Structures are given as C-alpha cells and as structure tokens.
Amino acid sequence: MTAKGFAMNAAAMEAAGNAGMQALRAGDFATAIAKFQSIVEAGAADTAVWLALSMAYQAAGDRQAEVSAVTHILDQDPDNIRANLIKADALVALGHRRAAMGFYAHLEVLVPDTQGLPPQIAAELKRARETHAKLKQGLSDYLQAEVEKAGFHPARSSRRFRDSLDILTGRKQRYVPTPRAYFFPELPAIEFYDRARFAWLDQVEAATEDMVSELMPILEEGTHFGPYIEVEAEKSAHFVGSGTKEAVSSVEDWTAAYLIRDGKRQSPLAERCPKTLAALDGVPLEAIEGRAPFVLFSKLTPGAWIAPHTGFLNSRLVCHLPLLVPDGCWFRVGNQVRLWERGKAWVFDDTIEHEARNQGTGTRVVLIFNIWHPDLTEEERHLVAALLAAVESFEPVT
Incomplete structure (x- = not known):
C-alpha cells in the first residue's frame, strides 16, 4: 500500500x-x-x-x-x-x-481517594462506590439468610464459621500472623486465646491487688519507667531484616518498668515486687538465654495511641493483666476490640496486627509477660530457645 x-x-x-x-x-x-x-x-x-x-x-x-x-x-x-x-x-x-x-x-x-479529581469523574466514582456498597450489603444479607436456613445462629453457632462469614462478606478483614523476625510454621492464627487453655491465669488474676500495692509507690516515684520503643529497638537489632515497627503518639506516652528483662531480674524493682513475681510461679514463661523471659509494667498516658504493629516471634504469646484502667482504654487484635478490665487477663498473638489507645483521663498500667506458644512441644521449645539464643550471641566476622 x-x-x-x-x-x-x-x-x-x-x-x-x-x-x-x-x-x-x-x-x-x-x-x-x-x-x-x-x-x-x-x-x-x-x-x-x-x-x-x-x-x-x-x-x-x-x-x-x-x-x-x-x-x-x-x-x-x-x-x-x-x-x-x-x-x-x-x-x-x-x-x-x-x-x-x-x-x-x-x-x-x-482510585482509593477521589479528592482532587474533576467533579464529574469524582461523582461517577462516588456513585460506583455506593452501588458496590449496596451490592455487598445485598450479598451479605442473602448469605446470612441462607446459612440461617441451614441452621446457623449468630450467637450460638461456631465462632470460627461466623468469622469466616464476616470475612467473606467484607464485615471483617483477614488478619494473619506476620512476625517481624522469626516464623514457626503451622501454628494457628488466633487473635485472643480461650482463657480455658491457661489454668494458671486464675492465680495471676487473684494477685491483682497485691500487684497494684507494689506498683503504686513505684509509679508515684516516677523514675523507674523508660520509653518502651527504645527497648524494642534494641531487641530488633539482633535480627536480620527486622526493624522497629511500633509507633506511638510520643515516646514518653508509652513507657515500661521491667521486673525481668532479657531473662534477668532487674534490681531493685524485682526485689520490691515479690508478690507480683510469685504470682507468675507455674506460668510457662518464654525462656531464651539473653532474651527472655521478660516481665514489665507497661504505662500508657492519657490520650496516647500505639499505632497498629506486629511482634517479633510467633513461637510465643503475650499476656496482659490490667492493673490501672481508666475509662476509655481499648485494645485491638485483628478484628477484635476489647476494653481492659482491672484484674481480667487475656492471652493474644502479638504477631497479628494490634493497637492500643488510652482515651481516658488517667494512666493505664498493665502487667505484660510472654509465654511459650502452647502448641509447641517441649522439644520444639528447647530448639527454638537454642536457635534464638544463637542469634543473640552471634557476632559477624569483620
């Protein structure tokens, strides 16, 4: 041509x-x-x-x-x-x-945000979002009705199935463990664990008032709490590829006073809190030479917000025992948001995204300690401890 x-x-x-x-x-x-x-x-x-x-x-x-x-x-x-x-x-x-x-x-x-787009395009995309929202709601209502016909009851049926339905219909997100340093395969993804698995929680909770009596003079002295973020930064330095992911409104807002740190009792605070530590006798504390266990009072000031983040190791679980809890304090792990209640402990997987906020007018203090993941065998605990101790002791040849 x-x-x-x-x-x-x-x-x-x-x-x-x-x-x-x-x-x-x-x-x-x-x-x-x-x-x-x-x-x-x-x-x-x-x-x-x-x-x-x-x-x-x-x-x-x-x-x-x-x-x-x-x-x-x-x-x-x-x-x-x-x-x-x-x-x-x-x-x-x-x-x-x-x-x-x-x-x-x-x-x-x-187009996650229509701000700044020409008005006609923004209006079209806004209409599309509204249509999508109606479709999702319609799907959710239909599926809910169908499974109820099959015998599902929102309050009595399997919680796991209920969560799967909420994730499928977009009412909840899917959260999975994302440890920043060490991943142990084939452990379950559970946000808050059933307290029935941990019989020793009763003795820990029973010591709440004793712990508060030991905490108060330490808190009033005001010299024993240091920024928690700095401690976590030190820990992260021992792991290849890890980094400090916690973010808080101000480093002074989230502080910690350690009774046991990196497996060592911290004087003089440990000696001043014998009842607190005695309450942990029989608790399967994570034990890793040079790194664990740790036991601490964690303080969050009024208005403080710990932004969403994940922990280092899924071979452990984290325990909170609330000691001082003003109104307006909440904690989220994955899809679940809970209010702290004085003397009511919980166990959670900190490698699932979590955050905390003190929207009250007083200081929030919880006792924090880590335990071995209950699904690890004794041999696995021993080998994990040896492996992570080796990470701690390694010094590269220069």
Whole structure:
C-alpha cells in the first residue's frame, strides 16, 4: 500500500469516527454502531473507538454487546478506570451482580481517594462506590439468610464459621500472623486465646491487688519507667531484616518498668515486687538465654495511641493483666476490640496486627509477660530457645 493510500485510509477512519460520534449525539444509535464497527473490522480500533462503541451499544440498550466491546479494552489494559466502570455498570444491568462486584472493587483499588479529581469523574466514582456498597450489603444479607436456613445462629453457632462469614462478606478483614523476625510454621492464627487453655491465669488474676500495692509507690516515684520503643529497638537489632515497627503518639506516652528483662531480674524493682513475681510461679514463661523471659509494667498516658504493629516471634504469646484502667482504654487484635478490665487477663498473638489507645483521663498500667506458644512441644521449645539464643550471641566476622 502506498503512503498516499495509507493516508486516505486513515482519513476514512477518522471520518467514520466523527460520523459515529455525530450519530451517537443525534440519537441515531444504529448508524453510530455501524460507523464504529467499520473501524473495528478494518483492524484500526483503539481504546477511544472501543469506548465509543460501548457507549453506542449502551444507548441502544444492548448491554451484552456493551460488555463485549469494553472487554476488548480490559484485555489490553486491565486498569483502565473508565472501562472498569462501564463493565461493572453493564453487568449490574444484566443482572450479573456478583461479577460486577469484582470490577467495582478493582476501581476502589485503582482510585482509593477521589479528592482532587474533576467533579464529574469524582461523582461517577462516588456513585460506583455506593452501588458496590449496596451490592455487598445485598450479598451479605442473602448469605446470612441462607446459612440461617441451614441452621446457623449468630450467637450460638461456631465462632470460627461466623468469622469466616464476616470475612467473606467484607464485615471483617483477614488478619494473619506476620512476625517481624522469626516464623514457626503451622501454628494457628488466633487473635485472643480461650482463657480455658491457661489454668494458671486464675492465680495471676487473684494477685491483682497485691500487684497494684507494689506498683503504686513505684509509679508515684516516677523514675523507674523508660520509653518502651527504645527497648524494642534494641531487641530488633539482633535480627536480620527486622526493624522497629511500633509507633506511638510520643515516646514518653508509652513507657515500661521491667521486673525481668532479657531473662534477668532487674534490681531493685524485682526485689520490691515479690508478690507480683510469685504470682507468675507455674506460668510457662518464654525462656531464651539473653532474651527472655521478660516481665514489665507497661504505662500508657492519657490520650496516647500505639499505632497498629506486629511482634517479633510467633513461637510465643503475650499476656496482659490490667492493673490501672481508666475509662476509655481499648485494645485491638485483628478484628477484635476489647476494653481492659482491672484484674481480667487475656492471652493474644502479638504477631497479628494490634493497637492500643488510652482515651481516658488517667494512666493505664498493665502487667505484660510472654509465654511459650502452647502448641509447641517441649522439644520444639528447647530448639527454638537454642536457635534464638544463637542469634543473640552471634557476632559477624569483620
């Protein structure tokens, strides 16, 4: 083909495109489709032509053809915002609501925030989000009704199944353990553990008032608490690839007074808290030479917020015993948010994302200590301790 012939063909394509747009604006949808289709048949259709063809099919009421046209764009450019929106809307019109949800969800990933966008585009995306929200709610309601027909009861049925339903329908997120330093395979992903697994919690809780009596003079002296973040930074230095991930509103807001640190009793505080430490007799404290156990009073000042973060090792679990708890103090692990209650302990997996906030007017203090993960065998505990002790003692040759 000569250069002149090619130019003539390009001109003809441009003329067909212009004629198609004029017909579309005039409401002559059959002509518009014919013009755009002629460009497609000539093998010269680009994204603009496929978009125009999809618009013509939509105007003509042929939503299935509209889907086919816009799919040509998405096959080449899956992140095309306009094409995702058109296909989602067309699928809804065709009654394929579940399929449409995937395209609406992808739009929200592509454009998480509409701020700063032209008003018309922002309005379209806002409408898409509202449509998606209604579809998700409809799906959630339908699934809830169906499983209730099968015998599910929100209050009495399996908690694990209830959580799976909430995750499937978007009412909850999926959280998994993400230890920052050491991962032990095949341990369960449980946010808060059933206290029935830990018979020794009763003796720990029973000592609450004794612990408070030992804590108060230490707290009033005001010289024994240091920034918790600095301690965690020291720990992280011993692990390849780890880093301090905790973030708090101010380092002075989250402080700690250690009774046992890196496996060693801390004088003089340990000697001043014999009842606190005696209450931990029989507790399977994590024991790693040079690193664990540790037992500490953790203080959070009014207004302080510990941002979401994860811990170092999933071979252990963390225990909290609240000692001083003003109103407005809460703690989240994964999807579960709990309020601290004085003398009511819990055990959780700190390698699942968690955060804490003191929205009260007083100081919050909890006793914190780590235990071996109950699903580790004695041999596994021994070997994990040896491995992590070796990490602590290693000094690279320079």
